Amino acid sequence: MPTPHPSPAALPQDIEFRFPRHARSVGRARALLREQATSGKLPDEVTETAVLLLSELMTNAYRHAKVPPGREIRARCVLNDDGCLRVSVSDASDTLPTPREASLEDEAGRGLALVAALADDWGAAPRPGGIGKTVWFELKSGSEAPAGK
Known part of the structure; x- marks a missing residue:
């Protein structure tokens, strides 16, 4: 007998990788x-x-987190009951990200501006315990444009 597939409601709404x-x-x-x-x-x-946006945060974490070898990057995705998706990326670097303005000639430096422009909300904070940081964004399901944009 085949194994039944779980319904979407039974799938994880909060998962960390x-x-x-x-x-x-x-x-x-x-x-x-x-x-x-x-x-x-x-x-x-x-x-x-x-x-x-996750791609931008993950890229920043692996490129810019100057930490000893072997440290992991954690990505957490939480889908709230109201349909709001919160995605966070944590790394072992204590340096909080700083958005900057990239010139037309720059090949990098637009990631956080992209996050700020497309997310309904975003931010960064030190991780509890004082080791590392978490950068996150939220997207509301069904919103035509980010709030306040």
Whole structure:
């Protein structure tokens, strides 16, 4: 007898993934978020925006977190009952991110501006215990544009 598939309501609404601090982890995080968003029946536009913004935060964590080898990056996705998706990325660096303005010639430096422009809300804070930081964003399911934009 085949194993029954769980209903979307039975799928995890709060899940955390741990990744090595490596470029390949960015793609793996995107795939896992897309899988969770699909199982949570999020609208495609919310899913695509969330995947893009997670990619930016994961890339920042693996490129800029100057920490000893072996430290992990954690990505957490929480889908609230009201359909709000909160995605956070934690690393072992204590340095909080600082948005900057990139010139037309710059090949990098636009990630946090993208997060600020597309997310309904976002922020960064030191992790409890004083080791590392967490950068997060929220997207509201079904909103046409971010609040206050």
